[in-house]
Amino acid sequence: MSTAATPNYELIQQDGLETNLLEVSMGPHHPSTHGVFRMDVKLDGETVVDLRPVFGYLHRNHEKLAENMSYLSSMPFTDRLDYFNSMTNNWAYALAAEKLIEVEVPERAEYLRVIMAELTRLVNHVSLVGFFINDLGALGTPLLYAFREREKILDLFEQASGARMMCNYFRFGGLRNDVPEGWLERAAKVVDHFPSFLDEYEQLLCENEIILSRTQGVGNLPRELAISAGVTGPMLRASGVAYDLRKVDQYGIYDRFKFRVPYTDGDTGDCYDRFMIRMLEMRESIEILKQALAGIPEGEIMGNAPRVFKPKPAESYGRIEGPKGELGFYLIADGTPKPYRYRVRPPSLINLTVLRDMCLGGKIADAVIILGSIDIVLGEVDR
Amino acid sequence: MRILGGGIFKGMAVTLRNFVGSYLNKKERLHTNDYSWRADGALPQSIGDYPKEKGEQLSDTTTVTEYSRNFPMLLHDGGEPMDTVRCVACQICERECPPQCIYIEKDYDENGKYIKRPAVFDIDVSVCMSCQICVEVCPFDAIVMNSQFELSTPNRFGGLLVRRDDLLKSNDYYHKIHPEEAASRDQKMAVEKAAKEAKKKAAAEKAKAAAEKKAAETAKEEAK
Numbered sequence: 001m002s003t004a005a006t007p008n009y010e011l012i013q014q015d016g017l018e019t020n021l022l023e024v025s026m027g028p029h030h031p032s033t034h035g036v037f038r039m040d041v042k043l044d045g046e047t048v049v050d051l052r053p054v055f056g057y058l059h060r061n062h063e064k065l066a067e068n069m070s071y072l073s074s075m076p077f078t079d080r081l082d083y084f085n086s087m088t089n090n091w092a093y094a095l096a097a098e099k100l101i102e103v104e105v106p107e108r109a110e111y112l113r114v115i116m117a118e119l120t121r122l123v124n125h126v127s128l129v130g131f132f133i134n135d136l137g138a139l140g141t142p143l144l145y146a147f148r149e150r151e152k153i154l155d156l157f158e159q160a161s162g163a164r165m166m167c168n169y170f171r172f173g174g175l176r177n178d179v180p181e182g183w184l185e186r187a188a189k190v191v192d193h194f195p196s197f198l199d200e201y202e203q204l205l206c207e208n209e210i211i212l213s214r215t216q217g218v219g220n221l222p223r224e225l226a227i228s229a230g231v232t233g234p235m236l237r238a239s240g241v242a243y244d245l246r247k248v249d250q251y252g253i254y255d256r257f258k259f260r261v262p263y264t265d266g267d268t269g270d271c272y273d274r275f276m277i278r279m280l281e282m283r284e285s286i287e288i289l290k291q292a293l294a295g296i297p298e299g300e301i302m303g304n305a306p307r308v309f310k311p312k313p314a315e316s317y318g319r320i321e322g323p324k325g326e327l328g329f330y331l332i333a334d335g336t337p338k339p340y341r342y343r344v345r346p347p348s349l350i351n352l353t354v355l356r357d358m359c360l361g362g363k364i365a366d367a368v369i370i371l372g373s374i375d376i377v378l379g380e381v382d383r
Numbered sequence: 384m385r386i387l388g389g390g391i392f393k394g395m396a397v398t399l400r401n402f403v404g405s406y407l408n409k410k411e412r413l414h415t416n417d418y419s420w421r422a423d424g425a426l427p428q429s430i431g432d433y434p435k436e437k438g439e440q441l442s443d444t445t446t447v448t449e450y451s452r453n454f455p456m457l458l459h460d461g462g463e464p465m466d467t468v469r470c471v472a473c474q475i476c477e478r479e480c481p482p483q484c485i486y487i488e489k490d491y492d493e494n495g496k497y498i499k500r501p502a503v504f505d506i507d508v509s510v511c512m513s514c515q516i517c518v519e520v521c522p523f524d525a526i527v528m529n530s531q532f533e534l535s536t537p538n539r540f541g542g543l544l545v546r547r548d549d550l551l552k553s554n555d556y557y558h559k560i561h562p563e564e565a566a567s568r569d570q571k572m573a574v575e576k577a578a579k580e581a582k583k584k585a586a587a588e589k590a591k592a593a594a595e596k597k598a599a600e601t602a603k604e605e606a607k
Binding site for chain 2: 069070072074075076077141145158159160161162163166168176177180200203204206207208209212308
């Protein structure tokens with residue numbers, strides 16, 4: 001083969017043999033990409049030489065749509081950003097808008113918000129771990145065990161909000177409706193049961209030699225790179241930075257709960273760290289849930305906020321510690337019922353920016369699990 | 384010292400325990416088929432033998448949960464639907480609907496005078512995303528969510544567009560599918576109505592007092 005025929009490819013001299021780099025387009029319809037996402041990978045044998053993430057296949061014009069409708073109307077669209085965590089998406093948007101109209105949230109609503117957000121974190125982490133092991137090749141068992149538990153929490157969401165995934169439950173100044181009678185007892189039952197499932201799950205996965213050898217030392221993310229790339233959430237904590245907005249901002253009533261933030265003590269994090277951080281975070285979420293379910297008071301769930309309003313010209317940024325990282329909504333009000341600018345800071349997209357750095361030099365099969373360990377949802381990456 | 388492959392055996396023991404336990408000790412071992420976290424503690428009706436056996440619960444008035452929402456309906460207060468329909472065609476829901484699936488036309492009598500009811504009220508099932516924003520913005524409590532979910536149709540043109548007359552449902556039906564919500568809505572409406580009547584009465588009394596005062600003044604002037 002002559003060099004002239006393939007001018008774009010570098011040629012590799014190895015033992016006197018000339019070989020080409022192989023360019024592979026993984027995706028957009030590939031089971032490992034968690035949606036419509038494409039990785040343009042250049043391979044030298046099995047080693048990844050270059051990787052280019054290509055996304056935008058699921059772009060739905062979320063931000064521009066929201067700029068053309070009233071503040072309340074874009075609330076159901078936030079469910080569809082990260083469709084695993086509609087409750088936390090709602091909360092971040094409600095926080096941003098509540099700063100604009102300066103409305104107080106009643107005590108009971110604050111407790112219910114924390115309960116919903118932590119249940120969402122359980123849903124997200126448990127299904128992420130299932131999918132992650134699925135990416136490793138364990139088709140079925142771990143994922144289905146995870147989904148079995150997830151379904152119980154989704155049942156709770158359905159009873160409270162009327163929908164399993166597209167909850168649309170938070171409102172500016174509170175929540176749409178109170179939880180039905182007996183809901184808190186049922187939630188307590190699910191929460192009490194969860195640790196025994198986690199014990200079983202850890203026994204199933206955490207010492208498995210195949211998982212250890214596939215994930216340890218794979219996809220290293222150094223602390224400096226994680227910080228400078230703006231990575232947040234469990235990924236950042238897996239790289240050795242104890243940064244959690246629940247502790248830093250203490251939005252809502254998180255200052256009242258006693259919980260720990262798990263992080264690694266090394267200065268680099270691999271896929272196994274990111275997997276374990278999520279397992280540990282679920283334990284802490286259960287602690288928060290137990291405290292919240294014990295301390296929830298009776299009372300109103302909706303503050304004195306109008307349905308449709310015209311905020312004074314101002315700007316606000318509401319952010320929360322979503323299950324995937326810092327989820328922020330930036331709003332500029334111009335005195336009309338519609339936001340002048342509406343911008344989402346999606347944790348999935350920003351965590352995805354370090355994909356190339358983590359994959360370079362690794363094997364192509366490892367690129368799949370590195371992507372799985374980032375925990376992306378394409379609805380949020382592309383918006 | 385760990386044996387190589389010990390972790391795998393440990394994990395396999397878990398799957399084996401789940402496998403055997405699923406036959407022997409369902410509730411404690413597998414944690415499935417335990418629906419005690421549900422309101423009625425029973426297997427959800429929708430899982431049952433759904434397409435074959437519908438059962439009473441799954442008829443037109445399915446109550447999946449109290450807050451279940453699938454598609455809006457228009458409320459009337461009984462009797463001839465179009466005489467007691469609560470909707471006045473103010474078009475707030477049409478404006479606020481996030482996916483823009485509502486289409487409303489106002490109704491006029493033969494003299495071209497606006498009568499407070501919709502002439503056309505269409506909702507597109509294929510566009511509606513069951514978000515309930517229309518219910519929340521409606522100032523007349525006229526539009527609420529139905530929980531009926533068997534909306535599939537073989538007719539893709541027109542079959543997915545629900546017209547006004549199909550959307551009209553009585554308040555009794557609403558009480559049947561969402562008992563708690565309907566009761567609180569009725570209560571809220573009664574309070575609002577009472578407040579409105581009290582205001583009207585106060586205004587009437589004020590007007591009466593003003594008229595009396597004026598009459599007295601004119602009488603006084605006449606007397607002069």
